[in-house]
Amino acid sequence: MDWLGLHFVTELVGSEQVVIDCRHNPLLVLLAYVVACTAGFAVLDMTERVSHAENPASQRIWRWVGACCLAGGIWAMHFISMLAFQAPIEIHYEMPITLISLLIALIASLLAMNTLSHAHLRFWQYLQASVWMGLGISIMHYVGMAAMRSNATAYYQPTLFGLSIVIAIGASLAALLLSRYLRNGSGISHQLLKFTASMLLGAGIVSMHFTGMWSLTLVLPTGDLAPLPADNNPMQLGLTVAVITLLIIGSSISAALADKKLQHKEHDLRRVNTLLSQLDQARVSLQQVAHYDALTNLLNRRGFNQIFAEKLIEKSTHGGKLAVLFLDIDHFKRINDSLGHDAGDELLKVLACHIKSTTRSHDDVVARFGGDEFCILISLHEHDEARHMAQRIMQKMKEPIELSGRRMVMTTSIGISVFPDDGKTCEELLKNADLALYQSKGSGRNGLHFFSPNLKTKATLELQLEEELRNALRDETGLMLYYQPILDMKSGRVTKLEALVRWQHPVHGLLVPDRFIGIAEANGLIAELDNWVLRKACEDLSELSRHGCDELKIAVNCSALNLAREELTDEIESALRTAGVAPQRLELEVTENVLMDDIANTLVLLRQIRALGVSLSIDDFGTGYSSLAYLQRLPLNTLKIDRSFIQDIPKSTQDMEIVQAIIGMAHTLHLQVVTEGVETEQQYEFLNHYGCDFVQGHLLSRPVPFRELRPVLNEINQRKHHSPTALNLLSVARGTDELTSRDLFPDSPDHYASASVAQPVR
Structure with a gap:
């Protein structure tokens, strides 16, 4: 029975035909198995690279590289196995048909890599792909067998022939499932698992080939047996093909490994850049928290002192005056006690806007020191400028405020100190403004006072009396x-x-x-x-x-x-x-x-x-x-x-x-x-x-x-x-x-x- 140019028989009969006794070179068989294992490892490695590649172009490149490695490895395994085939007749191969078998192997490998490019497939999809791959590998094998030319006629046993196809499909399914499972992972255990899987895949591919060879029977007419030429040396050719194939596959694996390291370095670099960006954002956030009041978005004490120090240096160098206005909202505690702290916070926001609206936005510095205390730093030429500023704030404060269904009017007490008359440092000026504020509160509130030396004398005396x-x-x-x-x-x-x-x-x-x-x-x-x-x-x-x-x-x-x-x-x-x-x-x-x-x-x-x-x-x-x-x-x-x-x-x-x-x-x-x-x-x-x-x-x-x-x-x-x-x-x-x-x-x-x-x- 003939099918696609192949002869199938179940039993050979006739005295005019001689069945050729064929053997295999064990060293070349082992070499073919090594090539098959290497091809399997390359497939697993290239699948991992395809899944980890972020650029679609890189995915296409590694898909082609993986397909070439798999096709070249399977074809080389087949070619070396055929060199290992020893028969007492002269055998040669037609180059066009041999190349066609290589093309078929490449098509089957591309199908495998394309299937593995999808991260999530169902089992029946893997099974369908493995059937086509197995058929492609089998066709590659038997097309390669068809390229064999000799005086003998090749017959195949149908049972073993079919078994070889089943083995090819099973090996393909195993390759697809293992690649899906091993595409993610790292460490020594992952590599050992990948080596083991490669050996199993190599065994499956070799098993398919030698099952097909087992089904082969060469028959020669009686009297046509001729001695082999003396220059036939399949071992040298097999080694050459194996070395070239292993070098190509090894280079591809090395390139994949280098690309993996490069990608890790890129990931590390991006991670470092991300961390640096996050650190910059955190620094900005910390600076915002460290220098600004979260409730009113005004400067806090730390931020105010920093700007205060800079302006003092500027005024000390180029001359000029500064005024510090220390504000305290009168009877603010009653708002928290009666309406709650949430209402008090809302009131502070409104009052902060009132204070900010009365200042010169480009020159004056407004800060909240905590609670109901505010501080303003202004540049001035005359003392009356500070007085007028304080009076504007006091007048603005008297505007009615709607809060929690109530209409209320707040007042403020203000203390003022002036640089350089009342002090030369931030601490001294703030302390003196606070003393003036204390005087305003003691005088009935809703007023303003400038610092005077007798306030400092009195405060010093108070401190001394406290200690005594x-x-x-x-x-x-x-x-x-x-x-x-x-x-x-x-x-x-x-x-x-x-x-x-x-x-x-x-x-x-x-x-x-x-x-x-x-x-x-x-x-x-x-x-x-x-x-x-x-x-x-x-x-x-x-x-x-x-x-x-x-x-x-x-x-x-x-x-x-x-x-x-x-x-x-x-x-x-x-x-x-x-x-x-x-x-x-x-x-x-x-x-x-x-x-x-x-x-x-x-x-x-x-x-x-x-x-x-x-x-x-x-x-x-x-x-x-x-x-x-x-x-x-x-x-x-x-x-x-x-x-x-x-x-x-x-x-x-x-x-x-x-x-x-x-x-x-x-x-x-x-x-x-x-x-x-x-x-x-x-x-x-x-x-x-x-x-x-x-x-x-x-x-x-x-x-x-x-x-x-x-x-x-x-x-x-x-x-x-x-x-x-x-x-x-x-x-x-x-x-x-x-x-x-x-x-x-x-x-x-x-x-x-x-x-x-x-x-x-x-």
């Missing part, structure tokens, strides 16, 4: 208590004393609370100072008890900040226990505004203090904003009328009516009334007439130190029928006048007098 007060509390030196008697108007005797702290300063002399209480509160010393006053008052009360004053009570003032401390109750109990004083003999005075600030927490603490047995007094009544509804809930014993309602009696009818109403209200609430600041006979008679319980003031005695207290008490108590005139003469005769803070520091702000442990009696 800290040392005085630590060493318990210099601080002392003065006592002012409080007269029981019913019994005509002194039954209470108010403890008033004083500081015997080594340089400035005797300082009253107005001068150092504000310093203590601003620097976290007030709790320690209050505790010292409490302990010292209890010790002095214990000493008075040993001299027969068993019924005296002592009133001790409590600062606003200290009243918010949970430890206060324990400190009071400890002071009483240490001094051995009954709690009923201690009275704690708190100011009216302190009670109303946080009524819920204050009420809990006051009840704890009352549970100890300590009396409670509301001081400076009438100067705050007390609610009668809250007042009746507080566990109070005494109400002290502020001196401001007494000083104009009897001239002020309105004050007389107010005092009369307060006394009546207090008695209705079952509270005793103490009136401080009593200095005249008319005031005494008025209070006595309307049922005031206790009086305190210079009419009885000025505050005196503890060592002078007992003679004063004895002299006041010895008078059975008190004459106010006599009491006043007693006070004058004792000559206990003392300097006030205004005498020592005429420029001190009034707000120091509003927060004190013990309000001095004027």
Whole structure:
């Protein structure tokens, strides 16, 4: 049976034909297997290069290179295997048909590489491609066999012939699947796996060839057997073909490896460039974060200081003036407390736009230092330019702002320092502008102040006093208590004393609370100072008890900040226990505004203090904003009328009516009334007439130190029928006048007098 020029027989019959006994050279067979394995490795490697190539042109090039390597390797394997074929007859090959077999191998290889170029294919697609590849390889093999010319006739056994085609298809399918699996990966294990796969592919290709050769039978008519020529040397030709093929495939693999390394270097270079770009972006972002405020997009303190330093160098070199405007939004905390921080942030954005809109955008520098603090740096020729700038900002601030459904108007306080008059460095100018701002806030806010040298002197003195007060509390030196008697108007005797702290300063002399209480509160010393006053008052009360004053009570003032401390109750109990004083003999005075600030927490603490047995007094009544509804809930014993309602009696009818109403209200609430600041006979008679319980003031005695207290008490108590005139003469005769803070520091702000442990009696 003949098919496509091939002869198929199942059995040879006849005595006139001789079946040629054929063998294979084992060395050439091994060499063919090596070539097949190399071709398989090249296919796997080229497939990897195609999948990793980013340029379509590079993919096409490596697809062709892989196809040529596979086609050349299969064809060379076939050619070497045919050289390994040894028969006792002369055999030669026709070149055109041999080249056609090579072309067929190339077409099959291109089909394989084209299939492998697709990253994701289904199994049936790989199976379809493997069928065409296997048929192409088989056709290449049998076309190459058809190029063989000899006296013998070639017959093929159909079964083995078909098996060779199946092996070719199976080897093709294995090659496609392995290439898909091994196209990605790296490392030694990946390379070992690729070598193993190459050996399997080589075995499949060689198996297909020798199965086809197994199906071949050469038949020669009897008498045509002739000896082989002597110059037939297939080993040399096989080695030559193998070496050339291996060199070509090896060069292709080396080129692929070099391209892979080059591509990795390009990837590394791109990655480095990407990282550098990211670093540049991060640097810009960090610079933005480091030098700009995230909320308002204005410069922050760091960015402002950098530009400030540059402008200072410029002005120092070429001359000129700079002004630093330090702004603080008045009562901004109330916005956060009432509307929330989100509303506060929105308000800050609006205010930042207001400030920015009033400046000269090309010259002036605007920054937010944090919170509600802003700073502006401007170049100027005259001081008035800074004043006009500040006035424009203050006017812009007064424009109504819609926020959270409310219409509000904000104000600002401004402090100004000027280079070079007020300083030569950034730190000095900012500090001086801050001092001027402090002066503006102390003067009622919504104003502006320029820095003046006396502000720096005062700030230096404040800092020095803070350090010296800290040392005085630590060493318990210099601080002392003065006592002012409080007269029981019913019994005509002194039954209470108010403890008033004083500081015997080594340089400035005797300082009253107005001068150092504000310093203590601003620097976290007030709790320690209050505790010292409490302990010292209890010790002095214990000493008075040993001299027969068993019924005296002592009133001790409590600062606003200290009243918010949970430890206060324990400190009071400890002071009483240490001094051995009954709690009923201690009275704690708190100011009216302190009670109303946080009524819920204050009420809990006051009840704890009352549970100890300590009396409670509301001081400076009438100067705050007390609610009668809250007042009746507080566990109070005494109400002290502020001196401001007494000083104009009897001239002020309105004050007389107010005092009369307060006394009546207090008695209705079952509270005793103490009136401080009593200095005249008319005031005494008025209070006595309307049922005031206790009086305190210079009419009885000025505050005196503890060592002078007992003679004063004895002299006041010895008078059975008190004459106010006599009491006043007693006070004058004792000559206990003392300097006030205004005498020592005429420029001190009034707000120091509003927060004190013990309000001095004027």
